[in-house]
Amino acid sequence: MTEPAKLSKVEGIKDASNFLAGPLANEMVDGNPNFGHDSEVLLKFHGTYQQDDRDERGQVSEDGKKKKAYSFMVRTRIPGGILTSDQVLEELNLCDELGNTTLRITSRQAFQLHGVLKENLKRTIQRINECQLSTLAACGDVNRNVMCCPAPYKKKIYRETQALAHEIAMHFAPRTKAYHEVWLTDSSTGDKQLVGGESESNGDGFDVEPIYGKHYMPRKFKMAIGFDFDNCVDLYANDLGLMAVTDGDKIIGYNVLVGGGMGVTPSAKKTFPAVAKRLCFAGTHNVIKIVEAVFKVQRDFGNREDRKIARLKYVVANWGIEKFKAKVEEYYGGPLPEPHPTDVHGFNDHMGWDEQGDGKWFYGLNIENGRIKDTADMQLKTAIREICTVLKPGIRLTAHQSMLFTDIEAKDKAQLEAILKKYGVKLTEEISEVRRYSMACVAWPTCGLSITESERALPGMIDQLEVELARLGLSTEKFTVRMTGCPNGCARPYNCDVGLVGRARGQYTLFVGGRLLGDRLNSLYKDYVPAEEVVSTLTPLFVYFKTDRQAGETFGDFCNRKGQADLAQWADNFAVAK
Known part of the structure; x- marks a missing residue:
C-alpha cells in the first residue's frame, strides 16, 4: 500500500485556518510586536509580510535580552499598475505617517510600504481599502497581482488588455470573509467570532472558495498580459502569460504561455529557473475559461509536499507540455488550438514623453529600483506629491519599477518637468541606458x-x-x-x-x-x-x-x-x- 503524502507544514496551517482567519484577530491585540508562526504564514494571503530590520537585529535590547526589531511590509494589489493621483497621495501619506517614510514600486506593478509596526498594521490596511485599493492576495499561495502593459494609448488593444487584467484579478481573488473581518471591521464593538467560511463549508471548501477550495494553491501563481510587439511585462517569467495577438487595433486572441518562474534553491538541484512554454491559442471569448483550467490543473497537481518544487513550472517540466496540455483540455472540456506562430519581438519601457492618441501626453519617469524617497540630493517623494496634487495625472506603474504620469495636457508638459527639476529629480532622458x-x-x-x-x-x-x-x-x-x-x-x-x-x-x-x-x-x-x-x-x-x-x-x-x-x-x- 502506498503511504499517504506527507503535506508541508504550510498546507496544515492553511487547512486549520478557517479560510485564512486563523488566530490573526486575537494576536493583533496580544501586546507582542510580532505574530506567531502560523499567523506569519497567513498574513501573506492578506498582503503583508512580517519582517525585522537586519541592520538592527541583535542590537535591540530590553531587560538585557536582545530582540528582533519587528515591522511589516504591506503590499497593495494593483492590477495592471493603474492608479489615480489621489490613491498615490494616500500611499505617500501612509509611508510618512505609518511606514518608514519610503514607498516602493515592485517589479509586478504594485506598491510596498515598509517599516509598518504591528500596532499600525490594521489601520494601514484599512486606509488602503478606503481609497479603493486592496492588499488581499498581494502575497501568499494565491493568484498574485496581475501584470499588464500599462501604456495609456487610446487604442482598443490597450483598453481591452487592461480590462482583462482587472477581470482576471477579480475572478481569481479569494472569497473568504476573513480579510474583511480581520482588517476592515471595527474591533472596538467587542469580540466577534470570525466566520472565515468553515462553518458554512461542505468540507472541501469549494462552496466558500469556488476556485481555490479549502487549501488554496500549492504555491504562488503569477500572471501577466502583454503583446508580441511589446513584452514590457516579461511574459515568459510568469506561471501564465497571455500574449495578445493583434490585427491593427483588434485583438484576435492570446497565445497562452505556461510554466515560467524565477525562484531557485542552489542547495537543491531539483530546483531551477524557467521561461514559460507555449501552450495554446485562446480566443477573446474563452480566454478566462482557459486560464481557469490551467489554474485548476496547478491547484490539483502542484506539489503540496515540498514547497521548493511546488510552482507550476515543475508540473510542466515533469509532465512535458503535451501531457500538460491534455490535462488542461480535460479541465477545459474540449480541444485547444495550437499557439499562433507569432512570438515576442519588441520591448518598450514607456519612458519619456509620448502621445496618448487623444491629444494628451504621458511621461515615463525612471525610478531607480522603484524606491520613492527624499534625500538631500533628490526629493523624489516631494516631487511626485506635488505633481499628483497640482496636475492630478493618471498614474501607471511599470514592470520595471517606474512610473507613468498620464493624461497630461500639452500646455502642462513643461510644468511637470519643472517640478521634477526643482526637486533635483533627473529626467528619464538624463539617465544612462x-x-x-x-x-x-x-x-x-x-x-x-x-x-x-x-x-x-x-x-x-x-x-x-x-x-x-x-x-x-x-x-x-x-x-x-x-x-x-x-x-x-x-x-x-x-x-x-x-x-x-x-x-x-x-x-x-x-x-x-x-x-x-x-x-x-x-x-x-x-x-x-x-x-x-x-x-x-x-x-x-x-x-x-x-x-x-x-x-x-x-x-x-x-x-x-x-x-x-x-x-x-x-x-x-x-x-x-x-
Missing part, C-alpha cells in the same frame, strides 16, 4: 530571505559601469542588469542580459546571456564574485563584445552565442595581456 534598464529587489535589511545586499548595492555598481561603458563607447547599448539579494529571483535575474544573484554576504553569482525580450534564460558565468569585483569581472566581456560582435547583436545575444567557456577564456587572456 544601463541605469534605465537596471532593476534590484529590496533585499537587505528588511527581507528575511536575502543573503546579501541588492537595492543598496546596485546603484554604486551602475556608477562604475557607466564609466567603463563610456570609455568603451558602449553607452548607448540597451541591455538589462538585474540584481537580487538571494536566489528567489524577485527582480527576474535569470532571463536578463546580466544577472547578479546573492550567493554569500557581499558575493554574487554572475549570469549572462539572457536578453531584453525575456524569452531566454541566461547562463552562469562566474560564482562567488565579490561585490567590489563585479564591474571588473564584467569589463572584459564588454571589451570582447565591442571587438567581436555581429551586426545588430545585443550584449546578451553575444554572450549567448559565445558561451561560458569562450567568454572565460577571453577574460583570462585579457587579464594576462593587461
Whole structure:
C-alpha cells in the first residue's frame, strides 16, 4: 500500500485556518510586536509580510535580552499598475505617517510600504481599502497581482488588455470573509467570532472558495498580459502569460504561455529557473475559461509536499507540455488550438514623453529600483506629491519599477518637468541606458530571505559601469542588469542580459546571456564574485563584445552565442595581456 503524502507544514496551517482567519484577530491585540508562526504564514494571503530590520537585529535590547526589531511590509494589489493621483497621495501619506517614510514600486506593478509596526498594521490596511485599493492576495499561495502593459494609448488593444487584467484579478481573488473581518471591521464593538467560511463549508471548501477550495494553491501563481510587439511585462517569467495577438487595433486572441518562474534553491538541484512554454491559442471569448483550467490543473497537481518544487513550472517540466496540455483540455472540456506562430519581438519601457492618441501626453519617469524617497540630493517623494496634487495625472506603474504620469495636457508638459527639476529629480532622458534598464529587489535589511545586499548595492555598481561603458563607447547599448539579494529571483535575474544573484554576504553569482525580450534564460558565468569585483569581472566581456560582435547583436545575444567557456577564456587572456 502506498503511504499517504506527507503535506508541508504550510498546507496544515492553511487547512486549520478557517479560510485564512486563523488566530490573526486575537494576536493583533496580544501586546507582542510580532505574530506567531502560523499567523506569519497567513498574513501573506492578506498582503503583508512580517519582517525585522537586519541592520538592527541583535542590537535591540530590553531587560538585557536582545530582540528582533519587528515591522511589516504591506503590499497593495494593483492590477495592471493603474492608479489615480489621489490613491498615490494616500500611499505617500501612509509611508510618512505609518511606514518608514519610503514607498516602493515592485517589479509586478504594485506598491510596498515598509517599516509598518504591528500596532499600525490594521489601520494601514484599512486606509488602503478606503481609497479603493486592496492588499488581499498581494502575497501568499494565491493568484498574485496581475501584470499588464500599462501604456495609456487610446487604442482598443490597450483598453481591452487592461480590462482583462482587472477581470482576471477579480475572478481569481479569494472569497473568504476573513480579510474583511480581520482588517476592515471595527474591533472596538467587542469580540466577534470570525466566520472565515468553515462553518458554512461542505468540507472541501469549494462552496466558500469556488476556485481555490479549502487549501488554496500549492504555491504562488503569477500572471501577466502583454503583446508580441511589446513584452514590457516579461511574459515568459510568469506561471501564465497571455500574449495578445493583434490585427491593427483588434485583438484576435492570446497565445497562452505556461510554466515560467524565477525562484531557485542552489542547495537543491531539483530546483531551477524557467521561461514559460507555449501552450495554446485562446480566443477573446474563452480566454478566462482557459486560464481557469490551467489554474485548476496547478491547484490539483502542484506539489503540496515540498514547497521548493511546488510552482507550476515543475508540473510542466515533469509532465512535458503535451501531457500538460491534455490535462488542461480535460479541465477545459474540449480541444485547444495550437499557439499562433507569432512570438515576442519588441520591448518598450514607456519612458519619456509620448502621445496618448487623444491629444494628451504621458511621461515615463525612471525610478531607480522603484524606491520613492527624499534625500538631500533628490526629493523624489516631494516631487511626485506635488505633481499628483497640482496636475492630478493618471498614474501607471511599470514592470520595471517606474512610473507613468498620464493624461497630461500639452500646455502642462513643461510644468511637470519643472517640478521634477526643482526637486533635483533627473529626467528619464538624463539617465544612462544601463541605469534605465537596471532593476534590484529590496533585499537587505528588511527581507528575511536575502543573503546579501541588492537595492543598496546596485546603484554604486551602475556608477562604475557607466564609466567603463563610456570609455568603451558602449553607452548607448540597451541591455538589462538585474540584481537580487538571494536566489528567489524577485527582480527576474535569470532571463536578463546580466544577472547578479546573492550567493554569500557581499558575493554574487554572475549570469549572462539572457536578453531584453525575456524569452531566454541566461547562463552562469562566474560564482562567488565579490561585490567590489563585479564591474571588473564584467569589463572584459564588454571589451570582447565591442571587438567581436555581429551586426545588430545585443550584449546578451553575444554572450549567448559565445558561451561560458569562450567568454572565460577571453577574460583570462585579457587579464594576462593587461
